[in-house]
Structure formats: structure tokens, C-alpha cells
Amino acid sequence: MNALYPIRxxxxxxxxxxxxxxxxxxxxxxxxxxxxxxxxxxTFLLIYKEKLNVSxxxxxEICEENNLQHMLCIKRIPHYTTLQKFMQRVNKSIFEKMVRxxxxxxxxxxxxxxxxxTGFSNTNPSHYYIKRSEEQDKKIxxxxxxxxxxxxxxxxxxxxxxxxxxxxxSETLDFISLVKELxxxxxxxxxxxxxxxASNREYCWDKGIEVHIPFRKWKSQQDKLGRQHYSAxxxxxxxxxxxxxxxxxxxxxxxxxxxxxxxxSYINSRKASNQQKQVTIKAIAYNIEHMDRTIKIRLFINC
Numbered sequence: 276m277n278a279l280y281p282i283r284x285x286x287x288x289x290x291x292x293x294x295x296x297x298x299x300x301x302x303x304x305x306x307x308x309x310x311x312x313x314x315x316x317x318t319f320l321l322i323y324k325e326k327l328n329v330s331x332x333x334x335x336e337i338c339e340e341n342n343l344q345h346m347l348c349i350k351r352i353p354h355y356t357t358l359q360k361f362m363q364r365v366n367k368s369i370f371e372k373m374v375r376x377x378x379x380x381x382x383x384x385x386x387x388x389x390x391x392x393t394g395f396s397n398t399n400p401s402h403y404y405i406k407r408s409e410e411q412d413k414k415i416x417x418x419x420x421x422x423x424x425x426x427x428x429x430x431x432x433x434x435x436x437x438x439x440x441x442x443x444x445s446e447t448l449d450f451i452s453l454v455k456e457l458x459x460x461x462x463x464x465x466x467x468x469x470x471x472x473a474s475n476r477e478y479c480w481d482k483g484i485e486v487h488i489p490f491r492k493w494k495s496q497q498d499k500l501g502r503q504h505y506s507a508x509x510x511x512x513x514x515x516x517x518x519x520x521x522x523x524x525x526x527x528x529x530x531x532x533x534x535x536x537x538x539x540s541y542i543n544s545r546k547a548s549n550q551q552k553q554v555t556i557k558a559i560a561y562n563i564e565h566m567d568r569t570i571k572i573r574l575f576i577n578c
Contacts, residue, residue, distance in 0.1 A: 297376035331355035
């Protein structure tokens with residue numbers, strides 16, 4: 276079998292194994308489960324599917340055409356419904372741990388990061404359909420988008436942490452949790468005016484993290500009243516704000532653009548929980564592909 280189908284392990288596959296081992300993902304959820312597939316095979320296939328940006332059925336066909344089952348050491352590629360059920364069964368927090376594990380593989384310290392939010396469309400309607408609906412005076416019911424907040428390294432452009440939501444909630448609520456989960460690896464955090472909050476700055480100051488967030492602009496009357504009642508911490512934040520350092524926040528916009536251009540700006544899942552998981556898997560695929568192409572951490576791979 277090996278003579279006819281030589282097993283070639285790609286660097287993308289090797290990086291997936293390192294990330295899988297980093298979070299200590301169990302090989303199987305139960306000792307009584309079938310031994311045909313393990314959790315790693317399902318997880319790798321989901322990540323590889325988002326890398327190719329194709330549907331479940333088309334992805335299974337591509338895997339069978341390229342004999343991917345030999346690299347995974349399995350008899351056959353699982354049915355596309357098996358992958359869908361696996362994603363429904365796994366908690367979203369496990370995929371978020373895999374996003375953070377990518378940064379741990381690089382052993383990053385004193386990271387200068389930026390925080391920004393973006394959205395992934397849940398549908399991809401055609402322009403012709405929207406135009407015809409407008410002509411017929413029909414109400415167009417477009418699904419909501421999946422709100423996503425990224426925390427990315429300014430130097431490596433690697434996504435270090437993320438949060439996803441399907442409701443219209445403020446991005447400011449995710450700032451502290453994003454910073455807290457990374458521990459002491461952060462040195463500096465940059466964010467736009469949407470994260471202008473005294474609690475966000477105070478948390479970073481208490482943890483010894485330098486933070487630069489511009490202040491919102493108020494109307495003329497409110498501005499006069501507001502400046503008179505600025506607290507001491509608010510005035511200290513104004514004095515510490517550095518416009519030159521804040522300009523590096525624009526680097527995270529390139530991260531948002533790269534992940535949407537390469538992996539797609541829309542998702543096809545129907546349930547809200549699966550939509551959030553699919554966006555998180557997109558971030559994992561982006562990190563691993565970016566690590567393989569740009570950062571070159573093959574020293575961590577046992578080829």
C-alpha cells in the first residue's frame with residue numbers, strides 16, 4: 276500500500292498536530308466510541324476544509340481524489356455529515372484554545388497587539404436576487420452577521436485570541452476577557468474609539484500593560500461639561516496617550532482583510548453556534564497557514 280500511495284506529511288498537517296497536542300485535546304471522547312476515526316482526524320479535516328473554502332460535499336470529494344486518508348492513517352474519508360455532527364458536538368471554547376495555542380508555539384513574549392472587530396456574513400446572496408426583490412417591492416430578509424473580535428500581534432500578524440457572537444453586542448465587553456486569557460504575554464494593547472472605557476484602561480494598568488485608546492468626540496455642549504468632570508484616571512489616560520504608537524493599530528486591518536480574502540468573508544452554517552465555531556476554525560486555518568508561509572517555524576516540527 277505504501278509503494279502505491281506514498282505517505283507525504285505536509286507542514287500544514289504537522290503544525291495542526293502541534294496545535295492539537297498543545298491544548299491536550301483527548302484522542303477520543305469515550306472509550307466505547309468507534310476506533311475508525313479520532314478527534315484529530317475530524318479536527319484536521321474541519322480546519323483543512325476552511326483553508327480550501329469549499330462546501331462539505333465538495334471537500335470530501337477533494338480529499339478522496341488526493342488520497343488524504345493515507346496521510347491521516349484512516350481507511351476512508353468520513354461522510355460529510357460526520358464532520359457536521361462533530362462540529363456540533365465540540366464546544367466553541369476548544370477551538371478558541373487552539374487559536375491561543377498558535378501563539379504559544381511561537382513562545383511570544385512582550386507582545387504588542389491590537390484589538391479590532393469585524394463581521395462575517397452568514398449568507399452570500401446574489402446581486403441579481405436583491406435587485407429583483409427591490410423591483411417587486413418585496414421585503415428582503417437577510418440573515419444577521421457573526422460579530423468577531425480579534426486580538427492580533429502587530430509584528431507577526433498572528434491572531435492570538437478571539438471572541439465571536441451572533442447578537443448585536445458591543446465590542447467593548449470582550450476587551451478584558453481577550454487580554455485576561457493571554458496572561459503576561461502582552462506588553463502593549465492598541466484599540467480604536469469603540470473600546471473607550473475606563474474599566475478597559477484600568478484593567479491594563481493594573482496588569483502592567485501599556486494601553487493606547489483614543490477618546491470619543493462629544494458634541495460641543497457635552498464636551499464642555501464632560502471635560503470639567505474628567506476624573507483623575509481619565510486625565511492621566513489623556514496624558515499617556517501616544518498618537519505615534521496608536522498608528523500601528525492599522526496593522527490589524529490587514530489581518531481582517533487577509534483572512535477574508537483567502538478564506539472567505541461569509542459562512543454557510545445555519546445554527547448560530549455553528550456559525551461562531553466556523554469563524555473560529557477560519558482563524559485557526561489562517562494562523563496555521565500564516566505560520567507555515569511567513570513565520571517559518573519549521574524548527575518546531577519534527578519532520
